[in-house]
Amino acid sequence: VKAAGAVLIVFSALNALGGAACPPAPQPGDPLRGLTPEERARFEKGREVFARVFTPETGLGPLFNADACAECHENPVVGGTGDEIELHVAAVRPDGFCDPLVEEGGPVIQQHATPALTKALGIESEPVPPQATGQARRSTPDLFGFGLLDAVPDAEILALADPDDRDHDGISGRPNRSLDGRLGRFGRKALVPTLSEFNHGAFVIEMGITNPAIPTEETIGGKPIPPGVDPVPEPELSQEDLALVDDFVRFLAPPPRRHGGGDEERGRLVFGTIGCAKCHVPSLTTGDNPVRALSHRTVEAYTDLLLHDMGPERADICLGLASPSEFRTEPLMGAGLQKTFMHDGKATSFEEAIELHGGEAEAAKRRFRRLAAPERAALLAFLQSL
């Protein structure tokens, strides 16, 4: 009995030591490990701003898609995904230029209007410009781990590019660039270079909340806002609140891996064997970063952040250098938490999502179709574990 008691004590002590050395993995919505107390405090304050519900009296609209960041980014927790689908437009001009139709209200077409705007113009959403040569449905991505993606050096992404398919593997990832020429990485077409810019733009295009980075409202289909419809002075969000939201999003941890209900390790190998990992590159590494929790970290994002041709059936809009059929490889971290998949939310299962791949992914899709049942089950279990 004494010996058993001693073993129990030693085991408990080791367990306690192990617990102290290896705290439980962050759950969805948790902050990154290793933040300073000050960073952790800003994360918590930022979450409050992220969840803040705006009204016309606090700046909402006059056109908007949602009244809070967390109205869309809500599942399974604040910062997650959502079931909203929004509309983007663009036009490929005869000279080949990709026109985001800014002077006609694009590229994001807001689907709601404040009562004052409805009263003034008799509209309940922004009209779709007739000049659009393409329309795109866009689902809500979860934001878990995006701060780590933001911290990946450009050189690491560019090293994965093979625009002319020089290795003849049928995969030719290439970078998009922002309107000022920097490497893009955020958004379904990889137009946006940094997470902060993505956040700042989203306040305006999604909620009509002007901020110090963008102190002018969106137009109403290219026309100015009628007088008196949006009386809140610009900017409608303070610099401090904007920075807090940046920190909340930046410090969101990647979701933990879960049990996918099968042989995930075998599935991981199948994922590589059939070619998925050519674009859904398993991991990227961050560079130097003033935030220690973001510095020199490996992020298992399963993306190369590059554009790939997904085939003519998926084509919707151009954006920057991205053609209508080119999309940035969607990060798969957190995929197991999602109910719908693909940039437009069209797929409701991993199998459907794979079947919707074409273009550069056509060969991998065919190999998926030929998998024996155990390999297929293992692959799906692996995806569910992400």
Next chain:
Amino acid sequence: MTAFALLGILAFGLAGAAPATTPSAPAAARPETLTATVRAVDGHARTLDLLIAVGHAMRVRRIHVPAGLNVRAGATETPLTSLAVGSIVRVGCRYGPGGTRADAIELLQGPGTRKP
């Protein structure tokens, strides 16, 4: 140039940005630098429409180009009309009576390629 500096330029650019047809006046005539995509070139009116963005929030900024001001492209200078739509330029400019006036235009990148 650091990402923060570029972000500052972008934000500053958007602060004065408005649809090209309805320019809004910044508080004071101050020099600024815009790095943006050329959306349109009008050689007759000597204007340049620039696309600028913060995230997916985009604006068009119309720039008036004085007669005689050329585009610097590396070591050479080329006329305004040689600028291809889709190119990326850095424009030194200032807001004043009649809109935003360019002081210098530098070609940074060509229009790039988009797959058909």
